[in-house]
Amino acid sequence: MTFPSLETRGLTIRFGGHIAVNNVSCSFRPGELTVIVGPNGAGKTTWFNLVSGQLTPSEGSILLRGEDITALAPSARAKRGIGRAFQLTNLFPGLSVFENVRLAVQAKRGTGPRLFRPAAAYREISEIA
Template sequence: MPGPSLHTENLTIRFGGHTAVDNVTCAFRPGELTVIVGPNGAGKTTWFNLVSGQLRPSEGRIFKDGQDITGLAPSARAKAGIGRAFQLTNLFPRLSVLENVRLAVQARQGAGPSIMRRAAALHDVRAEAARHLESARLAAVADYPAAALPHGDQRKLEVAMLVAMQPDIYMFDEPTAGMSVDEAPAILDLIAEIKKDTSKTVLLVEHKMDVVRALADRIVVLHNGELVADGKPDEVMALDIVREIYLGVGADEEAA
């Protein structure tokens, strides 16, 4: 079994007297899609923010491939292979759909705009961006401004940009939030495609049980900032503590 691609050790953050993430130790491996669940205020997004660098921990450490990245800025973590998609889309609204993805490809290559770049290289970047749009089912709107897309297509565009960065670790924070029943399957199909690459680690914050059941290899449950359950989906969802805090079903209620 490969070693962990991501490991948090005693990860904790406090805001005043409130502990939002409390001593969370957890490891994640390539080829595994883990869904992180819990009620509102459980600390899921805060934990994500700690891992991707938007927040600095009060205590604890974060490791990627065995290297301590606790002190790295978000941009350095992205270069190290941690890719994050947020609850709210994070696009260049005035640029075209294709240009958004092209910039992601260039950022991965470390190649900014330059008059010295060969035309062939620019063509290759554009062609790769077009392939990502095809995979995301956005080829038909490649020339549209990103701001003109409906919400569901904007989410797909953000995923296409994330894939173009080719991270080792994908982090999705409620990827179907605000999407209609008709829009959500396209995003889930994209994530399922990423999951097929067993060199990648996928972390997903989600509260929709149909999404959890469809994608999860493993479930981690947070409650009041603490890790209270971790394991195979069927095993975790059958635990009394999980059914009570996440599903609102207690043992007495189920027996009745």
């Protein structure tokens, strides 16, 4: 039996009296390309937060390749392949992509010169070419 890669069953979340995601059941099969579209406030981001574990559903379940991951922490979901990108674009416009990434890593891990030595060497080579 082939399981969907990802499936939600009756996924619901309430914030007080407001229902942000209401009884959403959907499945995504391997090899399929799916787009989630809707107006502002429709619950798209909230649904992604539920799937990634950033929020806990009031009702329903989330299955990854047939395994119920509803109660798993975001880190456990990430180890199983669930990840998401946030729409934060806090970049420094005057810096290159490399410089922006280097700043982000340095802020998180310290200077990390060994991490960037190979990339810096490659960058110098590509600038010469």
